[in-house]
Amino acid sequence: MKVLIVDDDLDILNIVRTACENESMQTSTAANAEELWSSLRSEKPDVILLDIMLPDANGLDLVKKIRTMYSRIPIIFLTARKSDLDMILGLELGADDYVTKPFNPRALVARIKAVMRRTEISGTLEDKLTIGDAVVNLKSYTVTKNGKSEELTRREFELLKLLAENPGRVFTREELLDKVWGMDFFGDFRTVDVHISKLREKVGEGFIKTVRGVGYKFVIGEQR
Structure with missing residues (x-):
């Protein structure tokens, strides 16, 4: 499983990357929207962890653009914004899950696995x-x-x-x-x-x- 972690906080990147790699997940990272698009062009991930507050873009705007180009990639928001409005808006725009900081790295990995299980099940549907x-x-x-x-x-x-x-x-x-x-x-x-x-x-x-x-x-x- 390939996980793309998008966050401008180096500590968060390292925590999430370590937690994922401990579960044998491949990871790549991006600190801003420009690096996000570059990473998507070079190698399509299985799941994206996306911070809402990036230095050069709003994650809520980014998820809409990602959905127009990569509609099947699961997206999990990973953010310090805890308001109900942000959560509802994020899910409405197409995110598959919404995790607030601070978080338990093992719980985050469990959420990633749960999203991917649902993706695999729905991917078997036909007609x-x-x-x-x-x-x-x-x-x-x-x-x-x-x-x-x-x-x-x-x-x-x-x-x-x-x-x-x-x-x-x-x-x-x-x-x-x-x-x-x-x-x-x-x-x-x-x-x-x-x-x-x-x-x-x-x-x-x-x-x-x-x-x-x-x-x-x-x-x-x-x-x-």
């Missing part, structure tokens, strides 16, 4: 999923609707697939966090709400219903 007028490509993580194509983030994709494969079943927010984000994810229920909102925008408003006080369910045909 397409049709939802009303929308067609979801399970290989490219895209939704095509009325001639317009949009990319799904990895989390949006996994959340949609889980709901669509279980029509009529009500999932609590806690269940969705466990099944899509994993038991080791430390976010809260608002993370689910943000991703549901984005899916409704991309796929259609009528397919994911809110069950008040409980969670969400996927509905088709007469159920809608």
Whole structure:
């Protein structure tokens, strides 16, 4: 596994690199956005650890650009910014996880492994999923609707697939966090709400219903 660590704090770089290499992960580092792009051009990593506050760029802006070029690479924000707004925005923009500093290096490695396990599972999917007028490509993580194509983030994709494969079943927010984000994810229920909102925008408003006080369910045909 190749891990690209992007942070302008040399101490953080060394801590993370040592923790990853102790688990036999290959690492490369970048101290700013320029070095990030240079590294991506030379060798594509399996996962990116990205600081939000870089000297020459904002990580929230960078994640959007990375997603347009490398939509399948998992991204974990590693940042000192702890506000709920930053976390929600980061996940909404396409990050796969959000880790705040200070952190336990072993816990961080566990989060990296969890993200990669979910990537490997979703990478085995084939064919397409049709939802009303929308067609979801399970290989490219895209939704095509009325001639317009949009990319799904990895989390949006996994959340949609889980709901669509279980029509009529009500999932609590806690269940969705466990099944899509994993038991080791430390976010809260608002993370689910943000991703549901984005899916409704991309796929259609009528397919994911809110069950008040409980969670969400996927509905088709007469159920809608």
